Amino acid sequence: EVQLVESGGGLAQPGGSLTLSCAASGFSFNNYEMNWVRQAPGKGLEWVSYISGTGDTIYYTDSVKGRFTVSRDNAKDSLFLQMTSLSAEDTAVYYCARGFLIRGVTYDFFDCWGQGILVSVSS
Amino acid sequence: AIRMTQSPSSLSASIGDRVTITCRASQGISSYLAWYQQKPGKAPKFLIFAASTLQGGVPSRFSGSGSGTDFTLTISHLQSEDFATYYCQQYYSYPLTFGGGTKVDI
Numbered sequence: 001e002v003q004l005v006e007s008g009g010g011l012a013q014p015g016g017s018l019t020l021s022c023a024a025s026g027f028s029f030n031n032y033e034m035n036w037v038r039q040a041p042g043k044g045l046e047w048v049s050y051i052s053g054t055g056d057t058i059y060y061t062d063s064v065k066g067r068f069t070v071s072r073d074n075a076k077d078s079l080f081l082q083m084t085s086l087s088a089e090d091t092a093v094y095y096c097a098r099g100f101l102i103r104g105v106t107y108d109f110f111d112c113w114g115q116g117i118l119v120s121v122s123s
Numbered sequence: 124a125i126r127m128t129q130s131p132s133s134l135s136a137s138i139g140d141r142v143t144i145t146c147r148a149s150q151g152i153s154s155y156l157a158w159y160q161q162k163p164g165k166a167p168k169f170l171i172f173a174a175s176t177l178q179g180g181v182p183s184r185f186s187g188s189g190s191g192t193d194f195t196l197t198i199s200h201l202q203s204e205d206f207a208t209y210y211c212q213q214y215y216s217y218p219l220t221f222g223g224g225t226k227v228d229i
Contacts, residue, residue: 035219045159045167045210047219061218062124095166108214109157111178113166 002026002112004096009117012086016121022079022096022114030054030074033099033106036081038092039116048094049081050108063089086121093118125149125213129222136227140201144225146194146211154190155215161224162207170209171196201227 008020022034036048049070050059058070069082079096094117097110126149136142146156154174159167169178171187174194184199198205206229211222 044224045161045212045221047212047221050217050219059217100169100172107172108217108219109169109172109212110159110167111169113168116166 002098004098004112004114006094006096006114006117009094009119011120011122012083014087014121014123016086017082017084018086018119019083020081020094020096020117020119022081024077024079024096024098027098029072029077032101033108034072034079035097035099035108035110036070036079037095037097037110037113038090038119039095040089040092043092046092050099051079053106083119086119088121091119091121124218125152125216125220127211127213127220127222129209129211129225131225132223133226133228135229136201137229138201138203142198142201142205142227144196144209144211144227146189146196146222148192148194148213148215151191152213152215155213156187156189156194157212157214158185158187158196159210159212160205160207161210167210198227 003025005023012018051070067085071080096114098112100107100111128147130145156174158171161167175187208224208226
């Protein structure tokens with residue numbers, strides 16, 4: 001069974017840091033592009049970051065550039081999101097999401113999601 | 124960034140109704156559009172890609188159409204388990220962007 005499990009969320013101070021992890025199982029993790037998507041309380045979905053299967057290609061939404069760093073450890077089937085300089089606007093449920101792969105071609109939508117992890121930024 | 128606009132933002136419907144949700148892109152995205160369903164407290168569920176291709180296991184009462192800038196998600200014969208919020212997402216270019224969501228309730 002394909003599974004994504006986020007961890008590492010919680011309460012952070014404004015200006016503080018937090019690192020999220022996503023443990024993958026049930027599929028060949030290194031073959032898949034991965035993403036982080038967030039959802040502020042009561043709001044819609046917002047794509048945050050993308051990382052290719054090898055980790056060579058990375059994208060961020062403008063609001064987190066320079067503050068967030070996405071990485072992966074294919075040997076450990078894990079995805080990470082290092083978040084620094086956090087502000088209240090970063091308060092959200094963060095989901096790791098798998099990019100779609102069919103017949104060797106990847107597409108930038110998400111066929112599998114973790115359960116989400118809450119990050120709250122408050123003093 | 125490509126802006127995705129969904130309408131309506133919410134709608135009320137009854138079991139058995141036909142429901143149509145619209146998603147408009149601020150520029151042409153060909154058919155690079157996906158739809159998701161999200162229930163309260165749960166992760167989104169992937170429904171449709173390439174504007175009209177149903178993911179395996181998605182009931183056939185769901186259908187998608189459109190290309191370019193205008194897209195629709197239709198649920199024929201609404202069932203109780205379909206009450207949820209629906210999001211469109213373009214994957215034509217980065218940054219990937221979602222519509223604001225359409226909440227379907229009773």
